[in-house]
Amino acid sequence: MNLFKYFREEIIVALSRLNLPDGLDTGKVTAEPPREEAHGDVATNAAMVLSKPAGMKPRDLAEALAAQLRTHPAVTAVEIAGPGFINLRLVESFWAERLGDILRAGTTYGDSDMGGQRPINVEYVSANPTGPMHIGHARGAVIGDALASLLAKAGFAVSREYYINDAGAQVDVLARSIHLRYREALGEEIGDIPEGLYPGDYLKPAGAQLVTLHGDKYQTAPESEWLASFRLFAVDAMMDMIRDDLAALGVKHDVFTSERGLVESGRVDAALEFLAGLGQVYEGVLEPPKGKVLDDWEPRPQTLFRATAFGDDVDRPLKKSDGSWTYFASDIAYHLDKFRRGFPEMIDIWGADHGGYVKRMQAAVKAVSEGGGALDVKLCQMVNLMKGGQPFKMSKRAGTFVTLRDLVDQVGKDVVRFIMLTRKNDAHLDFDLDKVLEQSRDNPVFYVQYAHARCHSVLRHGVTALAGADLSAAALAAGPLARLTDPAELSVIKVLASWPRLVESAAEAHEPHRVAFYLNDVAAAFHGLWNKGKDDTQLRFLIEGDAELSLARMALVRAVADVIASGLAVFGVEPMEEMR
């Protein structure tokens, strides 16, 4: 239950009982947590946004609405404040009920039906199949994966997809690079890897495998005899490696789509024919880009997409001079494919260096879906690797790692995942190899995990202290929750009870990082309550001689653990029950 959504509905009901003009637009009415806790639990702007259309002074409208709201059984006080805010204070039993909700739901707390199981497509990673994944890929992978989980939690039917760019010139380069490794595996002295080929050692095993498959059959054969089959083999080998890397990071996809597959099955031709049928393809000559010197610029006719008709700055080429499709053309086909598979809503996660590509892709989606589809692109900024507060220079020669796999091996997948989500996608992120393993307040992974572990520590003590008591979630939910009356306890419950709202707003904004900040808030609230027990022994969780109160507090502690676990589940991070 998103309690703010609930009270917004209640406010609109209350409004309908007032003598207001018919057809009043209540779309701008909000019910939100007030910034200041002292202002109450729920604040609404209704009187301010409706005063003009209702032809009333904000104050008068507020008085009338407040009178209605005072009759709500969960409302204990209504105040009018500032320019016309109405602040609601809720009865304590309302919060006890929310605590019960949490315990009954466990880690499914926060699940929402906001999405109504509407399909939504999230494409992420889509790293070129030419080598192992690097740190930069990891951020997009984690953001995409967590966003997909978040949307699923918010009630969308999510498809997680990976687009394999296996059709361009780069995979020919890959095939040639592997051919060289193949010759090397046959005993040839290959010397330095020539400029323009992929030098990485990771290609050696593939070369060796090709020897077991083919012997020396292609050692001196002309490229035309082996290129296609080596390319296929190489892409498969690289995708196996990437899938392993993704698995190490705990990232999963439902659908892998091959660009080459789209091209060879004629779906790119078909898509572009379709686009042409809509009148959005023409032969034309582009102006040279201004302000940028291109020495080899020659005006020439090209096959262009009329992207300017859909908000782009210039029309975009679809064919290369050799007649083959550009990457953009096959990407159009891929997005049309997604749309036709039933995804009017699509999200792509890209690196920030592809920012210049966003408008044209959105234009293409608009065109090809004939206005029925929408694409949101989340751009991921760079990750700066740090160590001990200093930039960490990666160097293969020095043996300092470069790959995602090495990073995961060094700090663990959960740490990588959590840290990648502690910043907005479009902000630079410092990833400090030392700090992320520190057990301190400024390491958010630790801080949140520690709160969860602390909860479990208390629960373990509760098992002993309350020997014989049933500490299952169901029993705790049915327990004497009304005993939780201290403001410090209630404020923790209030933080927990705001989780459903946070899930919905983060999902709506496509911003999984908000979950990280929320978890930090939950952890802080819990650590704070814990320490209050140091000053005031009456606030400790286990109170000797008052089993009832202790049970109620066990319920609160378990609910904190549940909500943290619920949030970490969105991130694909395992909650820890002990920190040792």
Added chain:
RNA sequence: GCGCCCUUAGCUCAGUUGGAUAGAGCAGCCGCCUUCUAAGCGGCAGGUCGUUGGUUCGAAUCCAACAGGGCGCGCCA
């Protein structure tokens, strides 16, 4: 030259889709362990929300212009 992103405390960053007196952490200063993990907590101090206009009951948030930083700019993906 054009487009997109960014600019909030000394540092790193949030800011609930336009709300009330702009918030955290770190660094600094002052406190809190005979106690369920002090691996933590509380307090003090710290601000022209890049600048200037505009929109309205109300702007860090929306619009315009400008400044600074980043990314990109016809057949790479």
